[in-house]
Amino acid sequence: MEPSRSSGARPVDPARWTGALLMGGASRRMGEDKLGMLLPDGRRVLDGPADALRGTCARLLGAGADGPEDPRLPSGFDPVPDPVAERPGPLVVLGALLATADTPWLLLAAGDLPLLRADHLSALAQAAEEDPQRALVALSARGPEPLVAAYPCALADAVEHVLATGRRSMHAFLEQVDWRPWKQWTEASPATIADPFFNLNQPQDWILLQQRFRPGKRP
Numbered sequence: 607m608e609p610s611r612s613s614g615a616r617p618v619d620p621a622r623w624t625g626a627l628l629m630g631g632a633s634r635r636m637g638e639d640k641l642g643m644l645l646p647d648g649r650r651v652l653d654g655p656a657d658a659l660r661g662t663c664a665r666l667l668g669a670g671a672d673g674p675e676d677p678r679l680p681s682g683f684d685p686v687p688d689p690v691a692e693r694p695g696p697l698v699v700l701g702a703l704l705a706t707a708d709t710p711w712l713l714l715a716a717g718d719l720p721l722l723r724a725d726h727l728s729a730l731a732q733a734a735e736e737d738p739q740r741a742l743v744a745l746s747a748r749g750p751e752p753l754v755a756a757y758p759c760a761l762a763d764a765v766e767h768v769l770a771t772g773r774r775s776m777h778a779f780l781e782q783v784d785w786r787p788w789k790q791w792t793e794a795s796p797a798t799i800a801d802p803f804f805n806l807n808q809p810q811d812w813i814l815l816q817q818r819f820r821p822g823k824r825p
Contacts, residue, residue: 618731624707625663627656628716630670630688640806641717654720656680661724662731669699695774704762716753718805726802741785746803752776
């Protein structure tokens with residue numbers, strides 16, 4: 607299902623947006639670094655969401671990159687190492703990204719979503735700017751997708767407040783802040799590879815994803 611823009615909505619100004627690609631994680635269920643796996647068209651898995659962020663954001667961050675020489679780091683992305691802390695997890699990473707971004711908005715995308723495209727994220731960003739005080743979180747058939755979301759950078763203090771309570775999950779954070787669901791793709795089935803939220807977790811997912819790139823199918 608293709609996202610559609612609101613009639614009369616202003617185009618997104620890339621200078622107001624920092625894009626963050628989540629590159630961390632151990633890929634234990636996959637058995638190898640899933641983000642660097644090569645698709646049949648020659649791109650790495652993480653190149654899809656990286657290109658999608660480039661289409662909307664002026665500044666780009668690679669969350670979990672080990673430094674500028676990290677071979678996984680896509681071109682044009684600045685590295686943001688995972689916080690070395692007793693409090694691991696994506697919420698800690700989100701806090702670091704919000705503190706690093708020097709724009710009003712942060713657009714977050716997980717690196718294991720190879721079917722995510724620039725038109726998906728630009729539509730999300732455009733809708734987010736209609737209500738600049740609240741986060742806008744993509745909603746799939748599985749529920750909220752907090753790793754595909756637009757966050758006002760003013761929420762950095764809210765992240766720290768939640769972490770101070772000992773809670774570390776993204777869903778715990780959403781329970782404490784004002785946010786809206788972005789329902790553009792709710793009808794997409796998680797069982798199909800047409801779903802923009804199709805992500806790689808295990809070898810069976812890799813087999814299914816390769817079917818997407820058979821001749822005659824659009825990646």
